[in-house]
Each structure stands twice: as C-alpha cells, then as structure tokens.
Amino acid sequence: MTTRSTRATMAKLLAVLLAFTLFAAACGDDGGEGAETDDVPTDADDVAGQNDETGDADFGTDDDPDTETTEPSPEDVPVRGGTLRVGVEAETDGLNPTSNNFAVSAYIMGYPIFDPLFYFDQDGNWFPWLAETATPSADFMSWDIKVREGILFHDGTELNAAALQANFETAITDPIISLAIVPSYPPENRTEVIDEYTLRYNLIRPNQHFPVGLSSQLGMVASADYLAAAAAEETLNQAPIGTGPYVLVDRDQDNVTVLERNENYWRGTDDLHLDRIEIYINTDTAIAAEQLGTDELDVVITSNPDATLTARGIDGVSTLEGLYSGEDFAMMNTSKPPFDDIRARQALTFATDREGYLTFIAQDTKPLADSMYHPDLKWNNPDVVQEGNMPELAAPLVADYCADVPEMCNDGKINMELQFSGPSVTQTRIMDLLEDGWQDYFNITRDLLPQDQHIIQTATGQWEVVTWRQFGAVDPDNEVVWLECATATGVISLNWPKYCDERRDELLFEQRATDDEARRIAIMQEIQADMNAAYTYIFFTHANWTFAIQDDVRNLCGQTGPGPAGAEDESITLQCNNQGRSFFHNVWLEDAS
Amino acid sequence: MRQLILQRLALLILVMFAVTIATFASINLSDTPLKNFIAAGAELDTNGHCDAIRAGEMDDTQQLGQNVGDCEYIDRIKAENNLDDDIFTRYGSWLGDIASGDLGTSTTSRLEVSSILKDRLPITIRLVVMTQIIAIGVAVPWGLAAAYRANRGFDRVSTFASFGLLSIPNFALAVILLYIFGIRLQWFPTRYSNNGWYDELKSLFIPAITLGVGLSATYQRLLRTDLITTLQDDFVHMARAKGMPDRHIMYRHALRPSMFSLVTVFGVNTGALLGGTLVIETIFSIPGVGRELVEAVIRTDPPVVMAFVAVIAAGFVIINFLVDLLYGWLDPRVRSS
Amino acid sequence: MSDMDAETTIVGADVDEMPDDAVEKELGIGFWVCIGWLATIGLVALLAPWLPVTSDGAQGGPREAPSMSHWFGTDANGRSVFDLTILGARTSLAVGLFAIIFGMVVGGSLGIVAGYFKGKVDAVIGFIFFSLLSFPQLVLALLIVNAFDQVSLFTVAITLGILAVAPVGRLARAATLVFAEREFVLAAKVIGAKHFRIIIRELLPNVLIPMAALGLLGMGVAIVAEGGLAFLGLSVDGGESWGITINDGRQSRDLQENPWVAMFPIGVMFLTILSLNFAGDRVREYFDVRETAF
C-alpha cells in the first residue's frame, strides 16, 4: 500500500545519507548515533596483496599509559559456553546489509551473523574470508570473486555466485546503499556469473583495492531467498539470514539483540566458545560502563570520554582504546555567507578554544589533532599545525569582514548558525564550550536537530557550522570522496564544506594512480597543508573508540579468520578494534560454567 | 448504566479526535528530513532542470548531482508521501487507515506500529501497575496510621515527610536511587531486563519506587484528610460504641467511605502515568511506551507518535470511566442513583 | 463532564459539646519561612544580571570540588555550579511563573465562563479541559517544543502554560459553580448587573483564592516539568536551568566523583518546590479550600 512504501522510501533516503557519512562526530561522543560506512568502494589503485601499508590504524595503542590491553597468553585454555553481554551506544534501524546502513552497533550485531567476503589481518592487509580467491583482470577493470564451496546459509540454502549476485543487485538498486556503489560501476553488465561459485564485477575505472570494499557491510552476504522475502516484507530486515557463526534468535528493538551459536557453522564449532551473545542498547554509555562494574555487561563499546574514564576506573575491567579512529572537528560551509569568506573562517578558527575542548570535552582521553592523521601514522604531515586559542587574531578579521559585508553582521559581530544534533548532554556541552570561545566575535544561533535531520541538512548544504567526526580510513584513497570537487556540488555533497580546489583534485587522483608509497605520503602531506590553509576544518582531537572489557573476557584480540582455501586451519589473526567494530566468535569467558 | 457507557463512548471518540488532530497538526509542523531534502532539491533547481527532465528533454542522471537527488526521485517521494495534499486530506487518509485497523509503519525502523505497540505497552503497563501497587500499598497504611492519631507526633512527622516526598522531582530521585541501589549497592539492575517475570519485576522495581514515592505522598495526604473527616462521623462512634476494635473500625468502616478523593486521583494518575513515564523510562533504559514516544517525536516518526498518543489518551478516558464505576463499588448510594 | 469535580460535601461531624478545635486560622511560621526562601531565590534570580555570576567560559578546572572560590564546585565544563544555579533559577522561576500565570489567565477565564454560563458553553469548555488532560502531559510538551526550531524560554513557558490550563480551569469552574449560587451573586443578577460585571466584581475575587493556592502548587509542577524536558534534552537551547544543570551532572560517574554538580541544584530545586507546595497548602488550608484531585 502506498503509505507503507512511502515511508520506506523516506527511511531509505535517510539511510542513504547515513551511508555516506563517516561521521559520528556529532553524536559519537555521547550516544553513538554515529553511522560509519567508511569502506566506500572507490577506484583505488592499490593492487591486492601489495598492500604493505601498516596503516592498521585502529589498534590497541600503547601511547596512552592508562591503556591496558588484554593479550591472550598461550597458556590460556578456552572455556566453552556462557553468554557474552555487549553494550553498544545506539540501536540500528535494521540488519539487512543490502538495505540498512550499518553503524558500529550494526557491525557488532552483523559480523557474527554474516561472514564478510574479505577482512583485514593484524597488519591491515585484506584476506579472503567467504571468498576463496579474488582475481583482477590485467587492467584492474574487473575482478572475479570466487566463494568457498559448500557453505550454507542459516536457512539451508547454499552460498554461490547467484547469491553473491543477488546481494549485489539488491544493494545497487537500493536507494541507500546504491549511492555508495553506483559511481564505480557501468550502467549495464555490472556483474556476470562466471561459474557456480565465481562472480565477476565490472568496474568503470581501474581499482587495485577492490576487495577492501567487500570487507564491510557490502561484503556481508545474505541468503538470496531471504533478500527476496525482505524486499516484500520489510520487517524481515530485523531478522537477517547469513552464513556466520552465530544466528539471530531474538531482537527486541532499543533493548537487546540475542545471537546463539550456529551449530552448523562451515568452519566447525570447536572454536565458537560462546553459547550466546547478547547485544544491549544503552544510549547513556556512562551508565553502560557502570554496568561493567555491576557485572551486568561484559563488554562496552563507546566513543564517549566519560564512559572511557568510567571504564578505566573500574577494577577488573580493562580498556582497549583506538586512537586512529578518525578526527573530531568543526567545519564550515563555504558555499554561503559568512563562511564563503576566508576571513570569517579564519576568525572562527582563531577564536576556537581547542585547549578547552581537550580539557573539558575530551578530558584527555584523546589527543589534540592537527590534521586528519594521528602523528603515529606515516601519512601525517608533522609540519601542519591546527590553529586555535588565538582570539586576538580574530578581532581584526571580523572588523574587516563586517566592514565589507555589513548585512552579515550585528553589533560588530558576524551572524552565524551553529547546527548540532541531539538532544545530548555531551553535544550541548561542546556547543557551550565552543560558543564561549566564539561569542565575542560571532552572534551565534543554535540549531538543535535530531540526528537524521542534522545529517540531511549538512549533506544538502543547509548549514553554516557543524561539528563532525570523519576520516580515519586505513587507506588514504578512501578519503578522496570527502575532498574532491566532484562531490562539492549537487543536492547531496559528500564534500560537506563544498570546498573545491582544482590543485587538490589533481593531487588526489595522482595518489590514486600510483602505488609508490613515498609519493602517496608526500601527496597526502601536501593535502593536509592545503586543508589547513583553506580553513574549512577546525580539528579538535583524534577520536577514541574504546572497548571496555571485563577481565574474564578472553581472546578479543586473538580471533581468527579462515586461512587460504584448502588450508582453512591456517587461520589468520584479525585486526582488533577497527573503529569500534569487532568479532566475538573466538572470544571466551574465563568464568563460564 | 447503558446510557453511561454510551456517553463515555461518545466522549472517548470525541477525545480521540481532539487529541489525534492536535498531534497530527503538531507533528506535521515539525521539519522533517524529507521536507528539508525536497526543499534543498527545489533550491538547487532554480534553472528548471526538473521541468526539462519531466518533459523528457534532458537526461536526469546528469543533473542535481547524486542519483537520489534526481528529479524523478524527488517527484516520487512527494507523490508517495502525499506532500502535495493538504494536512486535512492527509489526516483523513490516516483516519482511514486506522479505521481499517492499520496503524501504519514506523518511518525509521519500518516495523508495524502495532507490533511496536504490542512490545512496548505491556512493559509500561507493568511499570504503572507496580508503581500504583507500591504507592497505594504505602499510602493506605500510612494514611490510616496518620489519621488514626491525627495531629499527634507520628502524623506531624509524616506530614512533613509527605511534603518532602512530594517535592522531590522524580528525575532527581531516579538519578539518586539509580546510583545508590543500582551502582553502589548493586541490589537492583541498572537497566531493564526481562529474563523471566522475577527478573523483570526486579528491574522495574527502582523505577516503580521512583514514580511511586511522590504518588504515595499525594495519596496519603488525600486519604488522611478524608479519613479525619470520616472518623468524626457518627457511624464511627457507633462502631466504637459497639465495641469494635480500632483496627476493624479503621479498615472496615472508615477506609472505604474515605477513598473517594483517593480513587479519583488514582484514576487520573493511572491515566497520566501511561504517558508520564517517559523521563523515568529514558533514565532507566526501559523500552516502554514513553521512551519510544520520546524517540519517535524527536526523530519525527508520525505514525508511531499518532498511534501511541491515541492509545495513551484512550487509556486515560477508559481508566476514568472505570473509576466512575469504582465509585459505585465504594458507595452504594452512588450505585443506586 | 465527569464526576470528578462534583463537590464533595463534608459530612458535618457531630461535635456537639465537643470543643471545636478549629483554632484561629493562621498561616504559621512555616509559611513565612517558605515565602522567605521563595523571596530570596526570586530576588537573586531577578538581580542575577547585576550579580558577579556568569555561565560564559570556564571559571575553573573541570569538576572542581566546592571551595571558597566556587561554593558549589564546578561542572564538567569548568563553570561554577553556584553561578549556574543562580542563573538556572532565572529560567526555572520564570518558566514556572509564566506558565502558571498563563494557565490562570487562560484556564481561569475559561473555567469561570464555563461555571457561570453553564449549559453548552460549559460542555464545550469542559470537553477542551478533558481533552487536554487526556493528552499525556509531557508528550504534549514534547510535541509543542519539538515543533519549534529554536526552543526559547518563551516556548517552554508557553508550553507548560498550556499544560496548566486544564487543571486551573477545572478548579476555577468548580469554584465558580459554588459561588454562582451564593446570595451576593444572585442579588447582583436580580438588580440586573451585566454578566461581565458580575464575573469581574463578584466571582473573580472569590475564585482567585483557590486559584492562588493551586497556582503556588502549579508553579512547582511547572518547574519540575521544565526539569523533565531538560532531561529529555528539550529545554531552553543554550540556556541554564536547574533541570539542565542536573541533567549535566547526572551520570553515575559524576554522582560518584563530583556529586555537587547535580546535588546542589537538586537541593535548591527541592527547597523551592517544597516551599511552593507548603505555602500553597497553607494558603489552601487558610482559605479552607478543599484539596482537589488535580
């Protein structure tokens, strides 16, 4: 009926936008409303297997003295049984990877249900999981993905090329998910079934990194029968069917999602230690962290500094903190006044209280950021310095601007709108803090919007200043989409500030065309300098996605994916804490009975 | 009796109209992402590309950036959402759906509103019932004890205490109790859980206490005042003259005729609680009606908001009707008139 | 509309020779203590712009314990909780006062008109009141507040004022029904006084007394409701109120390590609500107004 499909469309429209956002910024700090699909397939030119970057950013770091990590010791003997209770910050609209946008909480629920086609090892290199091989053509214009034989979905149907194709076709015709993939494919003949288990993907540009894109939501494969059913009955988006080690048995929205061991798992069930995984939604993550102390949860995943601090303070709980998970920043819309004028952008930047942000908001759980890369990462340009806390420099700029554009000023201050999402205590605190710094030079009107609307207004350019979280991708090529001129125009722009710089475009595409790492580093460093000079972003801090874990939870970072076909036992240790995402299939509880 | 029921039914229907129209109007006043999106599309289409595309003179994929932003897509969304219809037409179509038993689908989770309601309502009802049991369970003995020795030591202290309890904002109490009993003492869980009835009861206990404390003070005060009046009645003296023990007189004679105000306020509060648990549900992460409603309002999910508000308002009317029936039980004089 | 506002008759106790212990009525010292507290808070709120208090910028480090320089300590953003409490009083009291005045003006007028004219007018107004009451209160507030782009003090006050209309109105109606039958009103009718004149001269002064008692209680309710909205994150944008400050300091970590952020405003709010409740109750008792259902 009409109304239903309408609403569906509307919801999809929303989700589309979410799909684009690497952000969580706004809200991530507080209640993790964040949607992060950073693995947007792009025509990256890194060749499979040559991925020697060690940019496995999201790893337990040792640069923070407070951080403890749980390292599995060889003597540890797995204990079978028990229920792992995981707390996440937000609910997800659904768990159908071809039509729901996946944020952290969806990945937490989704990875155990769906095996991905590819994933990353400890060094950040991709390896095939459901896939057996990934074979590019000589010009990297097409890739043949062959899946392992004999794998069954939870509904008993077989994983084969047809299933793969069904997933791809559903995703690319879905208004949401298609946005992320359509640009990389030709209008016709996007996929071809080569044989029972092999599907060919045809691209419009050479891409050496194609499998990377199939490590996330887009690489999760659902049963074809299920997808057909879900297309007809949308509530099935809450009851996904995959091939994974755990099966969804119950889902009570906004409360708990329950998974149980898949006794027919294709890799065998010997290493699936947990009987059951329960994922709880708790929008107040500081309370969620307390629930570790009260033994109501075993693991809490959060980006909220208060929660991180709470977890650090609980006996018997350790934290696994990832500081390469992106950056928190404010940005300005350069497509309309006042921030089309660099003087206004500079004034705002100079007046920003970054030190206050570090002290009051981040509470030293995450370091100040100067650019889109953490200093530990090779891509970082150490010469770039994010300005701020220099209000004295703002005054002449504002006076100057107001003399030229009096209609944008009142009482010698520039009028601006500060848009943020909420309601959220942390967001409000951030706004209070920023406003304290800015209000001497700007007349600030606040615009508090619900998450969805905040994203839409931002994507459609109906904003002046927002706070955001973004970047942090393993490969810099994945950042191109946020920075290129092509996405600075249109109804929806992924280049949020709508800032187009021809020179930067050239650099971005040069980077994409080469596999010379030194050159790529040089390019990225230059781009960081350009971004800094354009005054479109005001970086605050690097983000910190924290896993807070009870000590009896073992092996979070020792989990493995399948080895090469025919040698599945030669399992590969997985990357741990990937921007708040994790698997749980090899985890065990020390005190499970 | 039949007339009373018919009258109440008419009232119920009228109230439903008033409440849903008001809700529909206010939820449609809110900006929705959709409206903003279409507005953005229209803003960018100043040079009339969409008209050109509609006329088939232009290839739509080249215009307006991304494919979702294309004209066809915008047109389709507008049509599907009846955005060109006026608000009355849209309200009418909502009513039509309701009349045919279709509460619609959430605009975000795409779940049937009826199934969301089926999940949420029982939890809130259980919370409200627990709250009222606690409130009444405390208030009745307390009111009896206070009225029994009115204006004496216990009564004075209890009057003071009741003012105190009445004056604690329940969100503040929630925060304090959650901290003390959930986190420090760990006697009760800090969030809703429902592994069996005992588990659920336990997890709803502190929220119910939080809501019940203020209510019990309200009830106690009403009951005490009425009891003091009743205790001056001759039939109470008569009962004493008959040598009935005090306990018997308090419970069997004085209590029932003194419950009118209490029952009235009890009814009003039960109705009000159905829609009044939202702050507590938010604080204690209880997936009940209130929390869902808050979230639905914030994310602008009209079908959910409409259905939930309608159910709560209906509950209010029905409970008040039941209270009217209860008067009859309390006092046979009402019954016969 | 319903039986809820039916006047309950107090069964006359046969006190016969028993001395009537109805002491000479007085408001009592408690009442004046409460009024004193309210006056102090009100005065401080009124004078806040001229007091050395500010919510702009950090006054100290984050979450500093109470000290001589920050009597109530500082919050997570390093702002003085004492200052926030004073500035919050401005919002909370203004919202409470405005809401109840709105409720008294609108609800009171409707209630008196309904009670005076009775009949169809009464039925219509009674229906409006009943509908307003059957609307879940905070949800109604939520809907109204959500419909505004920018939540200002005025928005919140009007919203809570709308909530106050029905309870105040029903009380005014019930009181009017009683007084409309009294001799002085009947006498005025007999001598042909105009309706408007009767309402203003004869009814209003009498109906105002119970309304004033309810007004004090209602102001407390409005202040708490504002706090509730703040807890849902929907109070005044960028403003300070007790609810907002309490909400800022309510997380368990705050309660454990820096309870002052939430506890001081809770204490001040509690005392204020207590004073309003107590003073309202005394006024009610003083003028012998029966405790009402709402």
Next chain:
Amino acid sequence: MADPQLSVRDLTVRFPTTRGTVQAVNGVSFELEQGQMLGIVGESGSGKSVTAKTLMNLLPRTAEIEGSVMFDGQDVRQAAADGRDHFWGVEMTMVFQDPMTSLNPVKKCGEQIAETIRYHLGQSKSEALAMAEDLLGQVGIPEPGKRVSQYPHELSGGLRQRVVIAMALACQPKLLIADEPTTAVDVTVQRHILNLLDSLREERGMSMILITHDLGVARGRCDDVAVMYAGRIVERSATETLFGDSRHPYTDALLRSIPRIDQPSHTRLDPIPGRPPELINPPVQCAYAPRCRYAQPDCLKSIPEAQGVEGMHEFACHHPANTDQGREALAANVAAGRNASGMPVAGYAGTGGF
C-alpha cells in the same frame, strides 16, 4: 442497699485547646440502679453528651478526665486505659441521635449488626446474620429478611433508627445510653422509637440513660432525671419530684418552656434568654446566674454547692425556686426589673400551675 449498677463520682472532663482549657464536665456524680432509666437533660453544651461519651470511651485522646466511673464493680476508666475488649458493646452501648449518620453508608444493615455479634460472641457469619435478622424483627422492622441485605440509604429514618437500636442490642448489653435518639427522626415516629426503647428495656431488664434536651421526653419514662448546665448537674431527683417540685431556676425555666408537659414535645425548647456560658476559664460564680431570673449578688460570688437530700433530690442553687428564699429573690428582681447581672426580669404572665 446494694451498690448501684453504675456509679459516677466527681467526673470532670477538660479539653485543652489553643485558646485555653474547656471545662466540659465539672464534678458530675450520679448513680443508676439496674433496670432503671436515668434522664440527663440539658441544652447543647451542657456536658450531657460528653458525660455519655466518657462512659463509652469515645472522647478524643486529648480529653483530661478525672473522677471515677464504676460499672458492675468494674472500673470503666481502667477498662478504657487497658483497651479492654468485649466491654463496650457487651456491657454497655450507645445509640446516637442521627440514624442517617450512625449507620455506615457503605455496609449492608445486616452486616453491620452481624459484625458486632461475630466479634463479641464469636458466631459464624451465617449465624450472626440470622441473629441480625431476628433482632430486626424484635425492634419491629417489617420484612427483616429483606432489610438485612439492604443498605442504610434504602431505609426510612425511623427504620434506620430501629436498625441502630437493633445493632446496639445485638450483644445483650446491660446498659444502653441513648443520646437524643429521636431528635433526627420524623415527629410521627419519635414516640414509637421511645416506646420501643422503653419496652425493650423492660423486657431485658436493661438499664438505660436517656440523654435529651427535652424534659417532656424524660417524663413518664425515666425513673430519675439529672439536669445539667454548663458541665454541672444542677438538679437531680426522681422524675415525678422534679416535675412537681423543682428547685433549680434552670429546671424551672425548662419546665416553663414546655407548653404541654403531659405530651411528648415536638417543639424545640423555647429559648431561655441569653446563651450558655463559655466553658473556657469560667468565672467563679453560678454559671446560670447571668440568665437566671432569681440571681442575686451572692450568685456572682461563689459556685453554689449541692444541697437537698443526697441521692433523693439534690440541687445546686443559692436561691432555689419554689422556696421562700427563691420567691423573695424573684420578687426583688421583678421589682428591680433586672437580676443581679443586669438581665431584664419581668413577671410571668400567668402563675405557674405546678
């Protein structure tokens, strides 16, 4: 002579209030023999009901009580202090003036009677209900079987008072106190009720105290009458003595206010000029003096002691009526046109025909 069944000695009841202490009952003494009927007569505020409520242990806890009350050799005040069970309701009981309010409106009549029986006599519910039905028959209620399951509001005033009486008699009390049992019922049923009480008393050999403001009601029923004024018994004697030869000017005035003394009055007392005195800090004088046609200056100086024949005819007056002393005082006041406290005094229109 054996001890009387009920003996009240120097009963004093005070109520502390914020304005001062109310002297509700002041040194009241009287006796009642088994099977006899005593009338206590007085205006509102004379202390008659307080006296009755003292016997019934119905006074508020704030009341300060002195003196002794003995019933059948048992100390009633001690029983009250001990919270004795099965004393009130079994030994003695009371009927109140207003049957509309003395029945619990929310309980069925039968139930209200039965609960007493069940509690005191330990009968089962059905037995008690059967007994209740029987009692209703005894007090002359038609169709008792139907009445048992009716609510009080479904009965007429007269029937209700009969239900109250049945309720009071449920446990065969030895003493029944009837506090203005007919004031609230219809004129036509007053006599029926009084006669019913009288015959029940005789049947059961029960003692009774009839409290009334109407001397006419007492006449012909009561063996003795005590007249109370301002918390004191001002005159006490056998009924016939009182009617024939009253001594206290107050009694005299009461008698004069009854137009036809040989018929039960259905009119209220004609008001005696003035109002009963304040009971808080009363001046040391005869309380009746301000309203007394006989009052002389000495009446304003001291409270008259009881005189006359103890146990037969006692009165407390400096200038008793129907004595020479009284006649002199009255004549002097009539001559002066006013009494000692300034109240205007005129001669009676007719001579008293007693």
